[in-house]
Amino acid sequence: MRNRNLKAWLAAPVLAAFTLGCGDLLDVNNPNDLVEEDIRQEAAAAAVVNGTLTLVASSVSQSWQPYLVASDEMRWIGSRDAWLSLDLGFVDDPLNEFIDGPFPAMGQARWMSDEAVEIVQGHLSNNPSTAIKTDLARAYLYSGIIYMVIGEIQEDFAFSDKTESGPPVGPANMSQVLDGAIDRLSSAISGFMEVGATDMATQARALRARARQSRAIWDVINPSPSGSGLAASAEAGADASAVLASVQPDWTYNLTYSSASRSNSMASWVNDRKENQIDLSIATVDDQNDINGIALQDPIDNVDDPAVIKWLNQWKGGSYLDKGGIYPPLTVASARMMHLILAENALAGGDSNGFAMHINHIRALDGLTPYSGQISEMEMLQHTRRVNVMLQGLRLADMYRWGIKDPKWQGAAAASAAPGTMLPISIIELRANCHLNGLGCGG
Template sequence: MRAPTSSFSRGARARRAAAASLAALVLAGAGCKVLDVENPNNVVDAALDDPAAAPPLATGTVGSTIRALNAMLDVYGTATDELDFVGSQDGFFQLDVGNVSRAVLQFSDNGYLQLASARWTGDESIRRLAAFDQQNQLANRNDLATSYLYAAINYVTIGDMFDDFPIASNRAEGAAPVGEAQMSLVYDTAAAYLDRGLVIATTTNNAALRTQIIAMRARAKYSKALWAKLNPPTRQAGAPEPVANPLVNDPGASADAAAALALMGSADFTLTVAPTSNGTAGNNFGNDLNSRREVRIGQAYATPDPAAQGQNRTLVVNGQPAIALADPVSGQPDPALRARVSALINGGNFLPAIVVSAREMQLILAEAALAQGNTAEFTTRVNAVRAFTPGLPAYTGAGVAPQELLAHMRRVNLFMQGRRLADMYRFGQRDPRWQQSSAAYTTRGCFFPITQTERQSNPLVTPNSACES
């Protein structure tokens, strides 16, 4: 027998029904305006016209650049021999086997989107802060110099990692790509930005910013000269073919490298940036290496742990990674590489990225000296780099050939800094994991394409890359 409903329950239900009806009438009478609310955290575009917005604009440029570098190093390293795919994501597998030019891979697409966003953010920050500066409304001119520096980092990264890019796109307004044959122009833009930033940093007497800007300008000029050696891409049949004259000797890059070193002094200087959980976010690389473990340090560099499932991590012995790549002078596992690998595998999810360094400046000068036949200067410069790592003996000129040593020094001292793929191409090296049908294997000089999201949203992008054919 069903229990009777109490009078209390019937009254409560009636009151709830009446309240619901009244609420419906109120909403109807108000025309639903109760839902028209304002979020005090929203920032409208007009608010950025206020000179007080200058510090957040500069900080936003820095943050977006860090996110972009983090996302791009993740996929760039996987496309080289620096990282090996060991996980479950097909996109990483495709990169690992050399299919760098596929536009549909989600991870390179993410990197593209992060870098495109950072490029726009930097340009927009410069546009607004330069206007404030012209009107004498910029409280701290170093904010503009910083924007110039980080915008230049984005432009150099675009040139180093992409075959083409629609630079002039403005939010929802797509622009035509620069064109593969014209991509060296991004380095010119970077150098021009750095010129302007240097004027400001000199005026404000900001020595730290001056050092970073001059070093970055050396890298931009060097990268442009290296780009010219790899473009247009060259089809290769059979064994990899090194560039006939692979060494870069750019007077502007050398002058800036020497000037930067004069400011750095004897320190092992680096411009290092890192994502954070409460600021820049964007931990693609650290997450994929140390948490999700889609990738590990390449086995050409460090020995995989045979006890790990799928060998998805680096072997650690006595607290140090087991290094597989030997220093060609001492014949021992390279301690410079060991230090770098250790920092990465023990760095957690938010890994720092080295943008420029004293080591890179010395290597730019060493390469220029070697290109000029000045072996004494080359030896001095490479030994300056070797001196940064305790335990490395000096190079005397005996044994290993100078160009072979240069390639090795760049390989370990610029590890996971976005330089490796260009070096592999120009020195005639291949990752054993590259498939023989892949773009990286068959065509020297192929980098990332304009990816699928941009192609679907921008009708001005027409795929015609030699690396995709």
């Protein structure tokens, strides 16, 4: 990943400060030459970490969309054929503009998150203050998020450093990226606990629960989906239990967007540009492709699923019948997700009572009839997970592990022909990276 755009982003405050003054604008050094030195100052530590969060949140909003359009959560309705290609299941095309477009932002966010950890870590020996320790824990948290997302949605990735090309991890080794996320989130938890920031420690622990289960899911779908599709992780379950003991019943941890930071790119494409829309298996639409109802029903009560309504209301900024804006939050962890992790662990271990208990904790949040065997446990798990982690960047992996095919997928598409396939390293990196473009990395 070439980080020229990142350098411009880092340079902006310095450049703005300079251009407010007088004098010969040509009689200066390039402000980019000063950027890295400036951001390595201790006084800039919090700003560096805050900027990292902005880049990470922006990357997630960009990167989730092609992944979700390829699944049965979103569908193409606009004029750009590359979205249609994803909707048909062609998830492995590095030339697809909507796989290629988000890739630089992902590379920037990953690089800056590691840089932030290194920068703030460097200040710790000189100033082991609560503020520096908190900033370091936050840096680990945001680094953990981007590593987690890369591990969940990418088939392969290259960890380049500015203009220095990094070799690809390789599809068989992408579990190591999720391991890296878990390590970073563990450091965040320890750091927050040390300074008494228990709420932030809980956020990091919830994300580690997600990352640990995603690591178990990775094993289930690689090199190809196998077994029942259940992904059990005792470590994820322990994290989930600890989170549930510390949060409100319907707690969420969200990435947020605003005019003061950045917009939610996925919302811009869906709510504003209307290139994509929620899948028809989830919501009904009118002649203008605006949502006008709920298609997905609760399998026991046969009502519009309240969880779908919950997430679509959040997505549209109040009511799912509204057009929606470009700043809705994206949920990356929740109490519902924690119950789902524990329910799946219970089911994998043959604990039907434990499974029902956690499923019913979720159903009680929505006023639904408790589950008591009305449908099979696997059907109950699959439905409950589908509606309670909607728009959270997890659906395609769930479809793969449970053998669910979108009716729109074409037979020759990778999603159909090679289930388990995730998003590739895109063409912008293939052309620039000497490990990938056949030009070699010598001299």
